[in-house]
Amino acid sequence: MKISARNRLKGKIIEGTKGATTAHVRIDIGNGVIVTSSITNEAVDELGLTVGGNAYAVVKASDVMVAVD
Amino acid sequence: MKISARNRLKGKIIEGTKGATTAHVRIDIGNGVIVTSSITNEAVDELGLTVGGNAYAVVKASDVMVAVD
Amino acid sequence: MKISARNRLKGKIIEGTKGATTAHVRIDIGNGVIVTSSITNEAVDELGLTVGGNAYAVVKASDVMVAVD
Amino acid sequence: MKISARNRLKGKIIEGTKGATTAHVRIDIGNGVIVTSSITNEAVDELGLTVGGNAYAVVKASDVMVAVD
Amino acid sequence: MKISARNRLKGKIIEGTKGATTAHVRIDIGNGVIVTSSITNEAVDELGLTVGGNAYAVVKASDVMVAVD
């Protein structure tokens, strides 16, 4: 499946925490940058996400803000 | 201002395109990774965003999906 | 690519309108239901979206609200 | 109340799961299509959402991505 | 229609600007606070939004970040 989301950041899962319904997954995209994602527990199970596995952090362009110092 | 958004990816603006109301800004966050953001033209002006300037791509964790090959 | 987004609604593109930077794509998911998507012009080009083509409307669960009459 | 969100998919609630703060609600919009929504527990209570009740899945167009096989 | 979105801020439209596909609508919610919304041109037409009219700015709780100075 190819998706319209402009941002697909390749990395490795370094942490996964399931809550009651919502999980947090952290992906190391290299260069010292960690991306945190909040998804359903169900998605974690369906994709078989595990620490150490390869994964992409995917973000729609309209969900990206810009900031300056 | 410190913000709750979990993802603040530091980089340099490499492209900015204004549309009628909506602009696209591309930020090189290093390691060959480009992040595309869709924000208002007004925000581009207010922050004084210009190609070559330093900027962060900021994303709330609940807007990050995870994908696997 | 398998994505964590819980909602992948299969259908056929019935309309596509490009603006200056942002496009609107409408997908008929059957049963008389049309889903409207707002994505970048760039994504329309990259995915080669055209009227009559098959496509999925993809939505993260945290972007779905519930309403009652 | 009439809302600007372009997508209002009518259906019936088939499942509701409350977590500590966040609930998952699944709506059958017909034709074999189930939409999953992640909302606050508080909203579930306020709207009186129950399995078997009629409901709409509501999504803003800018939160809809497009994918192709 | 009652919606699950936790935030419905009542005000008056003070400005509306249509782009090629995307419109910006500004709502004065009182107390000197202006909220800016980016929606489709189509929604502006369907709701008949005009400067001076009453309107609500509606935001899902998961789209609200928190910041501190």
Added chain:
Amino acid sequence: MKISARNRLKGKIIEGTKGATTAHVRIDIGNGVIVTSSITNEAVDELGLTVGGNAYAVVKASDVMVAVD
């Protein structure tokens, strides 16, 4: 840090509830208006959010819908 998000509503935290992974924070922005935010527990800790403290509710324009009665 200056951010592109168009909406930064100043107020005071009146309630905070942590779930397993996701917290709800309510901010009184004055004039009787309460804004509810759903963020990670981690963000609550990092920003040191506490009831009675000053805070902003921050929302990207593309996440604001408009509704009329």
